[in-house]
Amino acid sequence: MIEGLYNKEIVCPVCSESFQVTKVKSRACKVKSRDSDFCVHYDGINPIFYDAWVCENCGYANISDKFEEIPHNEADALREKLMPKWKKHSLGGERNVDTAIEAFKLVLISHDYRKAKASEFAKACLRIAWLYRYKGDEEETRFIRHALEYYKEVYEKESFPVDKMDESTCVYMIGELSNRSGDYNEAVKWFSRLMSSEEARKKPALIEAAREQYQLVKDKLK
Ligand SMILES: [Zn+2]
Incomplete structure (x- = not known):
């Protein structure tokens, strides 16, 4: 070995x-x-x-x-x-x-x-998407979309924290996976939700990341 x-x-x-x-x-x-x-x-x-x-x-x-x-x-x-x-x-x-x-x-x-649970499917699908990314394989997008659907289900149905993931991180993931799926309007909606939430103030690095991604998506929409 x-x-x-x-x-x-x-x-x-x-x-x-x-x-x-x-x-x-x-x-x-x-x-x-x-x-x-x-x-x-x-x-x-x-x-x-x-x-x-x-x-x-x-x-x-x-x-x-x-x-x-x-x-x-x-x-x-x-x-x-x-x-x-x-x-x-x-x-x-x-x-x-x-x-x-x-x-x-x-x-x-x-x-x-x-x-x-949806959170378990989300985690596995996201990792499969990353593995396809390492390969440069377009299958990545299909698994990003699967992960996105599961994260939305987590947000609606599961109570936070879910396996160390808090609500703000889940909202960020939905925004970012929407961005990567090409659904920019949806990405803007979720990043905005995160930036205006009281809860997210506890995580300045996450807010900063959301701000950066929000700006990138806004530029794509122009
Ligand atoms: Zn066995």
């Missing part, structure tokens, strides 16, 4: 078998730049490639920090419906952008069977 990666044994909460996941040592990740939708570009190993864990025995997949904490009824649904269809194979070891996309798409399949 290449320098900076290591394996860890995990017990799958769905099938109870153990398997190896590959993780990245934090000192192996060097941030190069950050996009306006928080997509990070790295020098060397990209930790996002390794953030979707897949059980090779049953096919259950989830984002690493949520993998071990799924409710019993959802684990039952996966065992009954996903496991019989799964062809055993491992996504452990070194990954490239394509194996990372495969792993995250398996996360979406597990999300479907589990009837996961």
